[in-house]
Amino acid sequence: VAGVTSPFPASAVRSIRRAVLAFYDARRRPLPWRASPDPYRVWISEIMLQQTRVETVVPYYERWLARFPDLDALADAEPDAVLAAWAGLGYYSRARNLHRAARLVRERHGGRLPETAAALQALPGMGEYTAGAIASIAFGRAEPAIDGNVRRVLARVLDIEAPAPAALRATAAALVPARRPGDFNQALMELGATVCTPRRPACHRCPLARWCAARANGTQHERPAPRRAAPVPTFAVGTALVRTREGRVLVARRPEHGLLAGLWEFPGAELRPGETARAAARRVARRLTRRARLGRAIPLASVEHAFSHRRETYHVHRFDIDAPAGDAPPATPVRWLEPAALRTLAMPAAQRRIAAAFLDGGTDPSRRARA
Ligand code: ADE
Secondary structure: OOOOOOOOOHHHHHHHHHHHHHHHHHHOOOOHHHOOOOHHHHHHHHHHHOOOOHHHHHHHHHHHHHHOOOHHHHHHOOHHHHHHHHOOOOOOHHHHHHHHHHHHHHHHOOOOOOOOHHHHHOOOOOOHHHHHHHHHHHHOOOOOOOOHHHHHHHHHHHOOOOOOHHHHHHHHHHHOOOOOHHHHHHHHHHHHHHOOOOOOOOHHHOOOHHHOHHHHHOOHHHOOOOOOOOOOOEEEEEEEEEEOOOOOEEEEEOOOOOOOOOOEEOOEEEOOOOOOHHHHHHHHHHHHOOOOOEOOOEEEEEEEEEOOOOEEEEEEEEEEEOOOOOOOOOOOOEEEEOHHHHHHOOOOHHHHHHHHHHHHHOOOOOOOEEO
16 A cells, blocks of 8 residues: 555565465355455455454354345345344344345446445445445455554564554554455454464564564564453343243334344343342233233243343243233334244344244243253
């Protein structure tokens, strides 16, 4: 990239590029989005990979492409279909932004993703990293792309404890070549994921070892220093799995805004001071089934989920009711589903684990699932 100062002399830059690309050619994992540089596919993969591990993303990516094979298919889709295809991946604003961006690209860019990092960054859900990744991988532009893995690799090469974004950007921009910039960026990600790992970097296998200041100084385990994480509070939730005589189960839709917006769940409530999970679950079940007589609470499972800013533990109790599927208060959209329909409902990951505990555990209350 022109106009950036490199911490390395030009000859080292050339050798580094060669070593990194050779590593990529020899060691890259055959990931599905690497089979073709189709911009739409690269885009989907990079958004999915933003906060989610490669192993988790792969099956979602494949189902997504079967469902929405190109930008038009995504732009045409109903919001609920998009949410359902994303359900379980977390950070759901990514799906809403993808959908909005697909419609914008069709309206403003003739259905083709813009090619520069700057124009890409103007789209919803597209930060500096993702724009750089797409510009380099899909459009061959020499743009840096610094995700968490690349940050660690560069912090070690430079031996910096708390690398400033500007320093990382300057280094990555100086290194990324005009030829094969997308491969180079993915090679750095791959290095971070498979060799320059947080705990046990395999320096003897690293193509950058010769240039790595942390390795020379023996500080690779301390670079970069862990960012101090804010303590995350835990909330206990009493969750009700209400089942009718015919075996239908109650699910409720979350509000349109806020955490897990628009997704379906087994209804629950945070415990009030002094309240037990069983009582909270009963309170919810009663509110949503006013005319039915609730049976006793049967503990089904406790499932924990960590969001970025809070943890929740769902203490799930089953209630059998003696009435058929009923109405709910108008403020709460609910459905009474055949159990098999749970498998395709747009539910967040923790709710899917609850559904699995229910479906696999059958009616035997002595079986408890822990997730
Ligand atoms: N993480 C983010 N983007 C990636 C990519 N293209 N390949 C592997 N891991 C990634």
